[in-house]
Amino acid sequence: MKTIKIVIAGPRGRMGSEAVKLVQKKDKYELVAVVDHKNDGGNLSDFKGFEGIDVPVYSDIEKCFKNEDCDVLIDLTTPEVGMYHTKTALTYGVRPVVGTTGFTKENLQELEDLCHETNLGAIIAPNFAVGAVLMMKFSQMAAKYFNDVEIIEMHHDQKLDAPSGTAVKTAEMIRDVRESKQQGHPNEKETLAGARGADFDGMHIHSVRLPGLIAHQQVMFGSSGQTLQIRHDSYNRESFMSGVALAVDTVVKIDTLVYGLENIIE
Numbered sequence: 001m002k003t004i005k006i007v008i009a010g011p012r013g014r015m016g017s018e019a020v021k022l023v024q025k026k027d028k029y030e031l032v033a034v035v036d037h038k039n040d041g042g043n044l045s046d047f048k049g050f051e052g053i054d055v056p057v058y059s060d061i062e063k064c065f066k067n068e069d070c071d072v073l074i075d076l077t078t079p080e081v082g083m084y085h086t087k088t089a090l091t092y093g094v095r096p097v098v099g100t101t102g103f104t105k106e107n108l109q110e111l112e113d114l115c116h117e118t119n120l121g122a123i124i125a126p127n128f129a130v131g132a133v134l135m136m137k138f139s140q141m142a143a144k145y146f147n148d149v150e151i152i153e154m155h156h157d158q159k160l161d162a163p164s165g166t167a168v169k170t171a172e173m174i175r176d177v178r179e180s181k182q183q184g185h186p187n188e189k190e191t192l193a194g195a196r197g198a199d200f201d202g203m204h205i206h207s208v209r210l211p212g213l214i215a216h217q218q219v220m221f222g223s224s225g226q227t228l229q230i231r232h233d234s235y236n237r238e239s240f241m242s243g244v245a246l247a248v249d250t251v252v253k254i255d256t257l258v259y260g261l262e263n264i265i266e
């Protein structure tokens with residue numbers, strides 16, 4: 001069996017460290033290097049918690065791809081860094097699996113074009129948890145029957161981007177089927193800026209940030225005399241890992257950009 005050679009960017013992060021464990025656990029994967037802005041030229045095993053994992057650390061991703069033979073980059077960093085890493089991977093013939101959120105519509109278009117030019121697949125997944133993907137799909141189903149919806153996403157207070165990638169993806173999936181509508185009273189006025197949250201095609205997205213939370217989202221629909229609430233909770237980061245594995249196994253077989261795991265989950 002040919003192993004899938006993997007580079008992980010952001011290996012010491014909350015998600016990256018879980019991804020290192022995943023890759024280490026499966027015989028079909030081989031961790032060939034990591035990209036970290038610290039310890040360039042050193043070894044992952046130099047970091048506390050990674051003892052015995054003997055792979056080189058690069059701070060320069062281009063140098064990493066020049067030196068190492070690899071098939072897939074797993075990026076779990078920040079939006080700015082993640083975009084650069086993803087483009088560089090495609091340029092070097094490496095297929096990206098991107099969990100990093102905060103990419104813009106323009107970023108996605110640029111990456112789709114780059115996949116087309118290079119004939120390489122890439123997967124950008126705002127949420128790797130299967131339950132979250134189902135929550136988004138169920139919300140899209142419900143939006144055919146309910147025009148009025150508010151999305152409440154709740155995350156730990158170290159999260160950099162708001163709204164979350166999952167909330168944006170959910171809103172996009174709902175927009176694809178919902179009759180466009182500006183919700184709330186036509187004369188409603190915020191007496192405190194932001195009280196009604198972000199406006200996405202007339203629906204509202206609210207971002208809660210609190211220590212103690214991990215990743216949660218509730219999608220609330222309302223119509224005359226009834227509400228419907230669809231909720232997903234991730235209680236740990238292991239919840240995302242089966243989706244990461246699915247994305248890695250899939251990306252090596254495709255040659256276009258896939259945005260969202262709902263497109264590859266049967």
Ligand SMILES: NC(=O)C1=CN([C@@H]2O[C@H](COP(=O)(O)OP(=O)(O)OC[C@H]3O[C@@H](n4cnc5c(N)ncnc54)[C@H](O)[C@@H]3O)[C@@H](O)[C@H]2O)C=CC1
Nearest residue numbers: 010012013014015035036037076077099100101126127128
């Ligand atoms: N798609 C999904 O299912 C999920 C996505 N995420 C997203 O993944 C990303 C990472 O999240 P967390 O692990 O919670 O964040 P984190 O802050 O714990 O980890 C980010 C890591 O990126 C590293 N980093 C920063 N600049 C770098 C650079 N130039 N080169 C290499 N590494 C660099 C940092 O050192 C840090 O270890 C975020 O965008 C988050 O929204 C998080 C959870 C699930």
Ligand SMILES: O=C(O)C1=N[C@H](C(=O)O)C[C@H](O)C1
Nearest residue numbers: 101126127159164165166215
């Ligand atoms: O930063 C996080 O933690 C998460 N980010 C992703 C997002 O922005 O949707 C996925 C998940 O919600 C956890």
